[in-house]
Amino acid sequence: MEAKGGKGEKRRMIAITGAAALAAVGLNFLISSIRAHRDKEDRSNSNKSKKDLTWSSVRVNLSASEIHKLADHIIAKSKETYDLVASIPLGKVTYMNVISPLADLEAYQFPLVQSCLFPKMVSPLDDVRKASADAEQRLDSHFLMCRKREDVYRVVKAFVERGERLGPEATRYVQCLVKxxxxxxxxxxxxxxxxxxxLRSQIDKLSLQYVQNLNEDASFVLVSEPELAGMPPHFIESLTKTKSAERKVFLRSHHVSPILEHCKTGYIRKSIATSYAQRCGKENLDILDNLIQLRHKLARLLGYSNYSDFVVEPRMAKKSAKVFEFLEDISANLTDLAMRELNMLKDLKSKEEGILPLVWKIYCIT
Structure with missing residues (x-):
């Protein structure tokens, strides 16, 4: 986007900044709710807990086979617990035999799941990263299946209907569980x-295709070395050189981000930024359009006005209207400050590159 100055022309820019606060049920939350409603365990259970503590820390050096085994263990333990809860007669539900086992399970599983998923982001070994990605897919599928178990839901609802008095942490946990x-x-x-x-099957398929399109994209922009003024020599040398002595800037973040930050040639920054924003546009625009329609149908089916309300509900704002209200308030308060910063950027660009159209970089928060 470009901003052009004109005599007597008055510009007003509204700066919109937003952030969504994601409320998570952490380990401390779970542990406190469990302790508030759990009697002292006998020595045998205590010994068993001590043995289980060997799994309680996140492990970052697992091999591929260990990741697979750990994922198997998580799934088996989860299924065992859910089956146990589902077997409780509706007339005999209590906090200790319904809610506490599920809360215990979440607290127990948390570091184990992280141990499976963390290597995907940090391991230098291909087989470990692949095992971690496979484990993530299996665990996500399993946890989703657990939250679809009607037999467990009936037992949890039966406990809620009993109206047992709980502390604030346990009450909140039960509310989140039901939701x-x-x-x-x-x-x-x-x-x-x-x-x-x-609907969810279609959404998952399209979402995967969208990401795959971006991951497989190999498009690039040809740039001459003089146009890369301001870039470190080692960065320029790392770019593939063509027969015409131009350099290939692939539309990947490790190429794009340094150029947008350090390249002194304005039109090159603009060209790279525009090309990066438009990559896979032909393929992914249709996918996005379909995703919007499918997500709206899903939200309506679940009783929400729109998909935004569905996404925001577990978060602090609760309603998408509240988010827009917050953003509008912030926008009104930041307009003057944003205009001052814009003028500073214009002056800086003018000093460094002369009077040229200002190139904006737009950030989208989803």
Whole structure:
């Protein structure tokens, strides 16, 4: 986007800054809720807990086979716990035999899951990264299946209907637990659950295709070495050189970000930024359009006005209207400051490159 000055022309820019606060149920939250409603365990259970503590720390040096085994262990333990809770007669539900096992399971699983997922981001070994990615897919699928178990939901709802008095942490945990089940459609009729599964299957498929398109994109921009003024020599040398002595700037973040920050040639920065923003546009625009429609249908099916309300509900704002209200308030308060900073950037650009159209860099927060 360009901003051009003109005599007598008055510009007003509204700066919109937003952030969504994601409320998470952490380990301390779980532990405190469990302690508030758990009697002292006997020595045998205590000894068993001590043995389980060998899994309680996140491990970052697992081999591929160890990651697979750990994922198997997590899934087996989770299934065992959910089966146990589902077997409780509805007339005999208590905090200790319904809520506490599920809360215990989440606290126990947290470091184990991180041990499986962390290597995907940091391991130098291909087989370990692949094992970690496979484990993530398996665990995500399993946890989603757990939150769709109607038999467990019925038992949890039976406990809620008993009206047992709980502390604030435990009350909040139970509320989140019930909401998680309902956000996955367990309270819908069979026909609507089938429709929901179909929608989610389409959404997952399109989302995966969208990401794959970006990952497989090999487009680049040809740039001459003089146009890369301001870039470190080692960076320029790292770029593939063509027969015409031009350099290939691939539209990947490790090429794009340094150029946008350090290159002194304005039109090159603009060209790179524009090309980067438009990559896979032909393929992904249709995918985005379909995703918008499918997500809206899913949200409506689950009883929400729109997909934004569905996403925001577990977060602090609760409603998308509240988010827009917050952004509008921030925008009004930041307009003057944004204009001052814009003028500073114009002056700096003018001193460094002469009077040229100002290139903006737009950040989108989703």
């Amino acid at each position: 998680d089940f309902e956000r996955n459609g367990v309270n819908l009729t069979l026909s609507k659950r089938i429709e929901m599964e179909n």
